Amino acid sequence: MQDINRTTLTPPSFILNGIPGLEDMHDWxxxxxxxxxxxxMVGNCGLIYLICYEDTLHRPMYYFLAMLSLSDIVMCTTTLPNAFCIFWFNLKVINFNACLAQMFFVHTFTVMESGVLVLMALDRYVAICYPLRYTTILTNSIITKAGIMNLFRGVMIVFPILVFIKQLPYCHGNTIPHTYCDHMTVAKVSCGNIKINAIYGVTVVILIGSFDIICITVSYTKILRAVVSLSSADARQKAFGTCTAHIGAIVFSYAPAFFSFLTHRFGSHTIPPSIHVIVSNLYLILPPTMNPIIYGVKTKQIRECVLRLFSGSKEKSHSISLKIH
Incomplete structure (x- = not known):
């Protein structure tokens, strides 16, 4: 593949070079x-199937969990199979439009995952602070609208990125030192002015990240106040227990994402490029891997449904309990 020498020409394809400096270790x-x-894949597909199959899981908390699992599946499936083609078969060429599509899905569903975590925090707030009104506040209609608005938010935020990338001239070659098409990694291949790309990327991360984290923090502050005011120690323990899985999901989602963002923009001269690429892949695969495990271990109803499913029991409960498990 020859380098592109004319600034007005968009390359027909890019070459994804994998993990720079560690090409010999791709197999390992x-x-x-x-x-x-x-x-x-097994965990998230299993969760979605379980939530659809079991009537006892037809509650707002589990609908939001299904949204989280769906976002996780799309996020890792958009990038990991392509990385395996690079690692195992040395298939590095990706069409320009396919690169844009990959970029769109990666960033859109990353934003969506953050939005779902906010919705799940609000769900826990309503469940603990307004338990008797839980099912009347979080109706199926409200949940559907919240999911659609979350998707719309992700699309509207990411769409300008595609426009910026499409308009850039590429005269520094078409080789991308990454395993997938990331916004700033692709932009840095260009010989044009990418200042607007950098500003927009930082603005989105700061505004959206700050907004979502503030919403989660406010929700859990109110939850903490409500839990502390409970007279029964057993009730406090159950209330805290219902939040631990969500807190774990937040940690595994935000920690690697912010580390990747900060090192990519402020540690580029001190941290090896291979670390950037590995961390960028981790923040897309670590949450999808850990979320089903966390919710499977920490959520009593999911554990019971899994045991009932594997035991071959056909009995399904059609009553929806308002008790917090």
């Missing part, structure tokens, strides 16, 4: 990522 690096991908 692929093993943990492949294992995590299999766990993520």
């Amino acid at each position: 690096i692929s093993l943990p990522f492949c294992t995590m991908y299999v766990v993520a």
